[in-house]
Amino acid sequence: MKTEIQEWHRVRTTSADRSRRARNPADQPRRINATALVLATFLVGAVLVTWGLWREGSRAMLSANVPDQVFFQFVLRHAVDVLAGDATPFFTSQMNAPLGVNLMANTVVLGLGIPLAPLTVLGGPQLSFTVLLVLGLAGTAAAWYWFLLRHVVSSRAAAAVGAALCGFGPGMISQANGHPNWTAQFLVPFLVHWALRMAEPGRALRNGAVLGLLVVVQAFVNEEVLLYTALACAVFLTAYAALTWPAQRAAIRPVLATAGVAAVLGGALLAYPLWTQFFGPQSFRGLPPGASAYGADLASFAAFPRLSLGGNVDVTRLLAPNAAEENTFLGWPLLALLGLAVAGWLWRQALVRTLVVTGAVFALFAMGRQVFAGGERTALPGLWRPFNHLPLLESVVPVRFGLVLLPVVGALVALTVEVVARLPRQSAQGLPLRRLAYALVGLALVPLLPLPLPTHRGPAVPRFVTEGTWRAYVPAGRTLVTVPLTSNEHSEGMRWWAQSGAGFSFPGGYFIGPGRQPGTATFGPPPRPTDLLFASIVKGAKVPKVTGRMRDGLLADLRFWRAGALVLPDGAPRADVLRELVDDLVGDGVRTGGVTVWPVSELAEVDAPAPVPASAEEPGTGTPPGGREDPPVG
Incomplete structure (x- = not known):
């Protein structure tokens, strides 16, 4: 499949060409410098987006979503206790006492919290939360940059533009409002990479083991992202095989063998955590009322998110469930650009058609059980309706399927930029063709440039x-x-x-x-x-x-x-x-x-008398439990 993916509209360099280029002492530093510049840009961009959290320090609060921010501060601190041996990994009795909380069913993020535990101890969970957002945004963009260069385009500039959209696109910036587990998608490109390698003959054991371990790690970062990634890979590979079926027939056996190895290894390592999640104390099924109905408005695909240069708060309030779920706001200029590029240059390629099919399926899934348009309910049922009561899928928030569109759109944008770079400088009529094409790309992307997350200074801990x-x-x-x-x-x-x-x-x-x-x-x-x-x-x-x-x-x-x-x-x-x-x-x-x-300890005793009134107007007056004197501290 990798060979087929690389055979597109352009002439791609061969392995011999790449080897000769790698041996050129003048080219190697240039490529390293270009990659370093791209990665530094991603890191600076992530810091700018989260600048309010850095500015306000430990008391910084996300104005759009305080509850989720505090929850992740809690689980980051919980990871410290787990590492110290003072808490069980998947359950806590510190919250919701005396019943406790099933953290495995509530995104415990041990895959993020444990590596960050030393930072949490030194600087507190708010610092870890902010660093996690920065690493999530920049790391996701960097990982997709690697993937796009390896599988999609030759141009580093094209890969950088596509990866920036994957890491800093509207859905990712929206999720940064309190959902660091959703912005930490840096493992997803590697999951997709090893999924593409499942067809390699004779490598089922190795490829399956690597894929299984990645699945386990991702499960402790965000299970829902893992589920969406698996569904997206299934749709993509199925569509690609259907479009290129004669060439893919021999891949069935190694794909099944590799998937089997990954399933056995991943299932063995995740058996107890998953049992705890679905059958352990304080486990539950599905989602609270309302959450499972969150779907993308049909008009949201052409609108701009609120935290972008082109955003309009009034429009997004009408079209999005909340400020942290603007996952489908791609903007009409970008949709128009991609429509023009796909129809004019890219459609003949099997990969492009597969990407379009995958994006269309998940756009329809994102609209949920019922289609809304412009804030109004329509008579059209959503494509997700037949699936929303199935096991596992009953816990899915449909609007988050829109996040699958970012890698799809990022790949298409990278291909578009590479095509533009190959256009002639001038048309036959003397028009600056390449510059005009670059201008169209810029006009499509500039309105989506992210703005910093709104923050405010919260109260100090007493x-x-x-x-x-x-x-x-x-x-x-x-x-x-x-x-x-x-x-x-x-x-x-x-x-x-x-x-x-x-x-x-x-x-x-x-x-x-x-x-x-x-x-x-x-x-x-x-x-x-x-x-x-x-x-x-x-x-x-x-x-x-x-x-x-x-x-x-x-x-x-x-x-x-x-x-x-x-x-x-x-x-x-x-x-x-x-x-x-x-x-x-x-x-x-x-x-x-x-x-x-x-x-109130005495009042909470099982055989304690009822609390006496503070007013002498009611019967049973006497000395109230708990006076105004401070008890001794010790």
Whole structure:
């Protein structure tokens, strides 16, 4: 297949030519310098895109997606504990106490977190998060640059342009808003490379072993990317074989043998992690309601993403599920350019037709179960509808299929640039043909140039946590309960734990876990009465009158959470209102280290009496548990 891929519209250099060129002492430094310049450009571009995270330091927050950023800070810190032997790899009891969280089912990214663990220890998880984004964007572009030069084009400039689109295209910049596991696609080109080598006769064992190991590593970076890569390779290879069938007949046996070796090796190494993911504690099926319905709007393919020179926030809000899922915003100039190039120069090549088929299939998949156009639901069912309830595929977010388009489009752009470089300088009429063609390429790509990720400065971790004061209020085996409860909207517990490295556990959190009904999934734990009460007040609800029933609900929740203390940060929304309410529920709290804390260990005992009211107007008055005096720290 590799030979066929290299036989295109152009005359490609032979191996002898390449050997002679490699021996030329004048050419080798030039190629090294060109590659170094390309890689340096990718690295600088990644730093510029993430500049806000560097500028704000450890308190930098992504304005478009704080919850996912905090979640990845959590798992990066978790990787440190795993490496130190203080935590199990695929499960945590620090979050969502006392039930815990199945991290294998929540993108634990040990393949990224463990290599970065020394940096996390030295500089904190926010620094590791930022470095991970930079390495993901630049590394993905660099890997595709290598792949395009090896399999697609001879021109380094063409490969650089195509690779830049693969690494910094609209979907990748969008995913950089809190999804470093999606921007870290630097293994994907190597997976595709070894998939293309499956047809080599007599190399099934070696090629299968390498492919299987790559699969294992990618599974600990991002399983969903691995799934999409496997589906894309299957569609591509099937389409390519159909277009060039007589020449591919002999490849069937080595392809099946290589795939078998990779499946056996990968399956053996991933058996326990996958069992934990699908059948272990706190496992679940599918996705929370709404997430599986995320599909690409038909109009989004011709629109520009918001974080680009040509972006329009109002348009993207209408056409995208959220700011981190603008995966199909390619812009109409690029689509027009590729349409012209494919129709005019490239269509006769089998690889180009295969790329077009692959891109079309995944564009249709990205639209999900129902086609939307311009924000309006149409009567057309999506191509994904028959597949979305199948095992494994039920956990897919359809709009992310749009990310498969970037390598497809990147390869087509690289081919287009190489074709343009071979055009005559002038037409028969004296027009500067090559310059005009380069101008069209530039006009198609310039509107997609990425802008820096929007960031802001978040609150500091309270001294109550960083100085270890929490230990005086949270006995061993008890939890620290944030007010309001830690969730996707209020991530204090996760952020404090991740950035401080403190050893407390906390209820709630931002993750996917089992829903109330068997076989369902939900974001965070199913809410409890006290959780709902605090959350409603933060959103502006009127504070209800404290009743005995409300205290009974609080007591049941404290016992379920095995609470040691309730903690309200000073800067929380409606902090004064929440503080007064909790004072009425459990007694006066203690102001210390940037928080108000209410010791509730005694109340959380199974045989503890109900909390007494703080007001003498209700029966049962007495000394409230937890006074205003600070207990001794130690």
